[in-house]
Amino acid sequence: MTTESPRTGARQRRRGLYGPPPRLTRTSPLTGRLVWHIGDWGRASEHIGTRWEEIAGPLARERLGPDDQLVVLAATPTLMAEVLASGLPHADALRVWREDHRLAVEPLDFKWSLETASARQVSSETLERLLAAQLGSLETALAGVRATLGLEASSELEPRDGRFVAPMHPANHAALLAEPELPTLLLPVEPHEFFQPLPGWAAARAVARLESADLDRLSSIEAIERYYRLGAGVEGALSRLHSNLFDTEPARVDAPALIAELRQAGKASTLNTLLVYMQQELDKRKALEERLALLPRGAYPFGRLRSDLHKLGVPRSVLDSRGALGRAYGEVTREMLAAIRAAGQALVAEGMTAPDALEKLASQPSRWSGVGTEQARSLAARLISTQA
Numbered sequence: 001m002t003t004e005s006p007r008t009g010a011r012q013r014r015r016g017l018y019g020p021p022p023r024l025t026r027t028s029p030l031t032g033r034l035v036w037h038i039g040d041w042g043r044a045s046e047h048i049g050t051r052w053e054e055i056a057g058p059l060a061r062e063r064l065g066p067d068d069q070l071v072v073l074a075a076t077p078t079l080m081a082e083v084l085a086s087g088l089p090h091a092d093a094l095r096v097w098r099e100d101h102r103l104a105v106e107p108l109d110f111k112w113s114l115e116t117a118s119a120r121q122v123s124s125e126t127l128e129r130l131l132a133a134q135l136g137s138l139e140t141a142l143a144g145v146r147a148t149l150g151l152e153a154s155s156e157l158e159p160r161d162g163r164f165v166a167p168m169h170p171a172n173h174a175a176l177l178a179e180p181e182l183p184t185l186l187l188p189v190e191p192h193e194f195f196q197p198l199p200g201w202a203a204a205r206a207v208a209r210l211e212s213a214d215l216d217r218l219s220s221i222e223a224i225e226r227y228y229r230l231g232a233g234v235e236g237a238l239s240r241l242h243s244n245l246f247d248t249e250p251a252r253v254d255a256p257a258l259i260a261e262l263r264q265a266g267k268a269s270t271l272n273t274l275l276v277y278m279q280q281e282l283d284k285r286k287a288l289e290e291r292l293a294l295l296p297r298g299a300y301p302f303g304r305l306r307s308d309l310h311k312l313g314v315p316r317s318v319l320d321s322r323g324a325l326g327r328a329y330g331e332v333t334r335e336m337l338a339a340i341r342a343a344g345q346a347l348v349a350e351g352m353t354a355p356d357a358l359e360k361l362a363s364q365p366s367r368w369s370g371v372g373t374e375q376a377r378s379l380a381a382r383l384i385s386t387q388a
Contacts (some may be wrong), residue, residue, distance in 0.1 A: 004353045024279050026272045030230065038275060039229030041282065042236020047198045048112050048225075055194070056110035056165045059095055069096045069145045070108075079081030079137035088130050091122055091162055096142070098149040099158065103142065105131070107162030108185070114166050114175035117182055122162030131157060157270050167194075191221040193382025195228045203238075203255035210263070230271070234259065237278040245288055245354035246344030264292040292344075292358055296336035299365040305329050308373060312380035328383075332375040339371045 021037035022028060030038075039045060057072040064070060071094040073080045083090050091107030098104070107122045120126060122309060130138070146155055163183040165170050176182060195201060208215040208227045218224050235255040242258075243251040268274035305328065310319055318324045340361055347357035361368075 007195075024272075024275055025223070026270070026276055028272065030226070030271065030275070031047070035226055035229050038233040038235065041278070042200050042203075042232035042234070044200065044229040044232035044236075044241070047200070047232065048228075051194060051198055052112040052167070053092060053110050054189070055337050060095075060108060060165050062183065062352055063185065063187065064095060065097065067097055067149070069148060070094070071096060071141050071145065076137065076141065079141055082135045082137045083130070086130070086133050088133060088137060089121065090130050091127070093165075093305070094127075095162075096145045096149075098151060101151065102156045102158045103149070103151055104160055105142075105159045106160045109162065109164050111164045112168050113169075113287075114172045114182060114184065116162060117166075117175070117184075119161075119162050119182060122160040122183060123162060123178065126159045127159040127162065131159060138275070167221065169225075182279075189221060191219070191224040192216070194221075195224055198228065198232070200228065200232030200235045202231075202253070203235035203259065204228045206256040206259045207231045207271055207274070209236055210259075210268060210274065231255070234278060237282055241278075241281050241285055244345065244348055245292065245358065246286075246341040246348065248341070287360060288355060291362070292340070293337070295340055295362060295368060296333040296372065300332065300336060300366035302329050305332060305376055308376040309380050309383070312377060312384075314380050314383050318383055328379055332372055332379060335375045336368055336371050341367060 006091070021033045024034060024038070028034065036045065039306075053074060057070060057075070061070050073090065073092060073094075091109040092298055093108040095106040095108055105127060107127045109122050111117055142151060142157070146153060153322055161183060163185045165185045165187065167189040168186045169189075172184075172186060176184060204227045205215045207230050208218075213223075213227070215224065218227075224343075235253065238253045238255050238258050239250040242253050243249075259274065262268040262274060262277070267277045288337060302325075306319060306325060309325075309328070318328075333375070344354070344357045344361055347360065348354055352360070
C-alpha cells in the first residue's frame, strides 16, 4: 500500500465536494454533503459563514500578541467596499506588527470549513498584489497602525504568508490530516453560543426531536451543526412552499408548528420521511417556478426584441452588440415578469390556486407580448436619446 502525498490527498478531498450530493431516501444516512445540500434549502452555509466572519476576529484577537494589531476589512464598510471593487483576491483580516523599522503584515482568512482552503489564498504574493493596488482606505488603515506602533509613515511594508482562522471541528482536523502543511489557526467555539442566534435554530430543535435528540443537551459541535443545517434547510423549504408563487419575498413561517402538523399528518414520522417529503414538494414547486420564469421569453423571444428595436430606429451599434442586446432583453423580460407576477397575485387573491393561476397566465401570450412591445418602445426611446 502506497502512502498518498498530502497534496494529492487534498486534491481528492476537494474533488469530493463537487458533483451531485448523495441521493436522499427514507433510509439514506444524513451525513456529509447530503446534510450540506439539505441545509442549502435554507441558506445554512451562508448563515454559518457570516456568523463565523462576525466572531472570528474577536476570537483571533485573544490569541494575538499584546503588540499585534488586527485590521478586519469588514469592520470598516468603506475599506471592504474598496477592496471588493478592486476585484483582487483578499483575506478577511490583516494581522500587523512592528518588526524592527518595518511593518509586518500577515493575511488571516476566516473559514468555517477548511475543505475548500488553499494556501494561495493567504500567500504573501496574493497580499502583495492587494497592497500594490494602493487602495486609499487600506493605506489609511495601515497608516493608523503605523502611528499606533510608533513607526514612521514611510516605514516599509513586509508581507508575510498568512493563515486560515477556523474553528476546532472534526471536519477541520480531518482536512489538516489530508493537508498538514495548510497554515491554520484553530480556535475553540462554544457551539450553542455560535448557532443559537442563527435563523433556523428553532427548526433545528424540532428536527432533532424527530430523532429523539435534545439539541440543548448536545455538546458536540459536529452534532449540533448537523441538526442546525437540517433544521435551517427544513425551515427554508417550508418558507418557500408557503410563499405565494407570484411573490418575490419568502413567507415567514413557524417551522416547529408546521413540522408538528406534518408529523400528525404522517409525513414526518422520521426525519428522513420529512426530508423526502420536503424534497418532493420542492421539486413540484421548482417546476412551477421555472414555468413562471419562462413565460416572458415564450411570449416575447429575443429575436422579437431585436426586430422591434430595429423598426424603432435603434442604432446599428446597439443592435450588433450581443452584450447590449442581452442587457436590454433582461430589462424587458424583468418588467414582463413583474406584470405577470402582479396578475398572478390578483388571481390568487380572488381564490384561484397558484397552479391554476399560472395555467391561465400561460394561456395569454399575446397579453404579455404586448407588455414586452411597450417596454421595447420605452427602451428604444432611451437608447436613441443616449446615442444622439
